Amino acid sequence: MVTREYDTIVIGTGPGGEGAAMKLAKAGQRVAVVEAHDAVGGGCTHWGTIPSKALRHSIQMLADYRRNPLFQHTQHQIEVEFPDLLRAADGVISTQVRTRFRHYRRNRVDVIFGRARFLSPECIEIKGTGGPTEQLRARYFVIATGSRPYHPPGLDFTHPRIRDSDSILSLQNTPKSVTIYGAGVIGCEYASILSSLDVKVNLVNNRDRLLSYLDDEITDALSYHLRQQGVVIRNDEAYDHIEADSDGVVLHCRSGKKFKTEVLLWANGRTGNTLDMGLEEIGLTPNQRGQLEINASYQTAHPHIYAVGDVVGAPSLASASYDQGRFVGAHIANGNCDWSLIEEFPTGIYTVPEISSIGRTERELTAAQIPYEVAQADFKSIARAQITGHTVGMLKLLFHRETLEILGIHCFGEQAAEIVHIGQAIMSQPGEGNNIRYFTETTFNYPTMAEAYRVAALNGLNRLF
Template sequence: MSTTDYDTIVIGSGPGGEGAAMKLTKSGHRVAIVEMHEQVGGGCTHWGTIPSKALRHSIQMLVDYKRNPLFSHTLEQVNVDYPQLLKAADSVIQDQVSTRYRYYSRNGVDVLFGRARFIDAHTIEVEAADNSAEQYKADNFVIATGSSPYHPPDIDFSHPNILDSDTVLGLEHTPKSLTIYGAGVIGCEYASIFCNLDVKVNLVNTRDRLLSFLDDEITDALSYHLRNQGVVIRHNEEYERVEPTEDGVILHCKSGKKFKTDLLLWANGRSGNTAQMRLDEVGVEVNRRAQIEVDKSYQTTHPHIYAVGDVVGAPGLASASYDQGRFVGAHIAKSECDWSLIEDFPTGIYTNPEISSIGRTERELTDQQVPYEVGHAMFKSIARAQITGHTVGMLKILFHRETLEILGIHCFGETAAEIVHIGQAIMAQKESANSLLYFTETTFNYPTMAEAYRVAALNGLNRLF
């Protein structure tokens, strides 16, 4: 084994690792990034965000085609199955991988392929696929190894009828029926995907409502539209056992309910990818979900070992992970960071229709006794939505009754994850610049979905007088 020295070694090439590596190399550090898989990009590129969103986009195109009266006479000729739709994501994944290789090559970041494990607090060993190993020393480390689906020990995930959010991307047929256990973001997104392939879907939720961190009006709308698309939603259920059979799988719930379908998709919880890294031997604390404990600067028990992204837990968003990586890169380069991560960042949930929000919900504002008002714009009244046929949805602005400060933006419908950033930009302004009046005094292109902000703002102002 030979020993090579770096200023910083980043473990994991997903969004968090990439953000840290790019910030550090731009700051003059000699950086290496370790990736255990054959290609860079991490779970975001290969098993999470990119493939599932590309799959969702393909299915949305299929739904739009079937709904368009211009093509009604050709519907019998359309027979698209799940594996065909998955293939549409392949080119996107490869484009993303190629782009990242160029980033690392152009910026002088060494890419080391293999599994990393700590030898001591300043040394790691990287074991390649051929079992050869090499040791590398660094002054600093950034762990950005992401997360994986949580596997309860009493469930046989080797059975072909039991899937998780990784293995569902290798499914080679379209099932007739599917039970999804867990109605978080992943569960709701896959419920939207499969129900639009005419699959009978049971969505089993362990809580009393879908996505309870969102605004109630938005989650009520999601529940309605999922049911309208054929999804059967069961709230407040907890599994007792999973019984795989030759022709399917039975989910037994503690309530006595049983759900027998062709497949079970387990979408309840995730665990940090920290196994076999020997973190305990160097004193880095890991919780019961295998997530690394960090402080507000994303430092572990060793100040020179940082951790970012899904491996540290919430929020579990690619966008937030990238920002955490950049923050850590700046902290390492300067021994401190003169900027902080924003508290309010947008969430994007790619159900059908999609959801995006930023800021506080009505429930939170009520609990905090903040005097607020609501402005609505229903997409069915927006010209651009009428043109595209995507009339399901709304934009909702929550604002202070007295100062007109924008307190929250909640959007449900096609392009929600795009137009939320307009509200985000205004919310980020200081004092009077963050005002509902911006939307009433600004000219928007017509027809656009962005025009919904003017409609919602006027609707809100009308409620004040």
């Protein structure tokens, strides 16, 4: 058997793998990427970020159409099923795959399809679908295999009424009712999406509030608007067992509560894709969630084997994974990295409306006894929001009362995931560059949503005495 050799082999073509491969290719290394599926892009492109966000965009367009008085006479003629909305994402996925594959080819990165398994710390075996097995060797490896939905023991995910965040995308009709177990990012996003299609939704949360790591005011607003959309939220509930038959599926909670709906969406946790990779045989044992332990440079117990993205756990964001991949690529190419990853990543949650935040919350600042003030702008007072009709939401800045340093940015409303980056740029400035007065001394285009920063900053500074 002929063994091909490379400088670095990257296992996985999601954001983390792509970031590493591109950085290494630009550094002149001979690089190969290994993809277990039949197209590049990873779970982010095919089952996660891209399809769910494209679905959310279609839902938002439908909601805007229904709300617009110009189309009141035709609103009743529009009947959209869940699969119709999913098909709208197909074009985006195809374009993403073509673009990414072209990037690999243009940068002379070999793309190898098949499942990778370590035979030794320096050699992997690739098993293709119906093709021959081959061996590859490299000086360095980057494990960027991502994650998959966590499946608790004993729950039959082959039953057509029991779905996870991957298989929900293959629904062939719009269900009348859905119970979502797990109220993290995925659970909240799908609760928002499905309720916008007039699906009766039960959102069962095993914590005391939704997305408890976010600012309390933001999560209170999310809870309020989900309930306004008809979502039934049940906090502090724990799963006991599930019954499913041809008539429906029943979620039994330890409290004695029961939820019967057409479909159950299990959205409680994810597992790293490390199964059957031969990792234990070379001394790398994943934890109970399939994740690998790494050091500050993303090296595993074998310094030449790196791991990035969901397979190493939090923050489990596509944006962070890509940066981790680039960091690792620089570390491999140069022996070190002369730049460091930011400590605080912006969070984007694509509910309807969106949520985005970066920095600390009021709860954290209060616990740390940091003197802070709140600067806030309600979208209903912003001209651009009035024009677009997206007046629900707010921009909230937390800043130090004495230094005027921005400590946290929290946004709830349409385009929140875009708006947060304006504040992030100022928040990241060193020394006195991070100052809320920047927004009062800068001219913003009018009308724009960016103007909310000026309104919020003036509101906050007026609170000082």
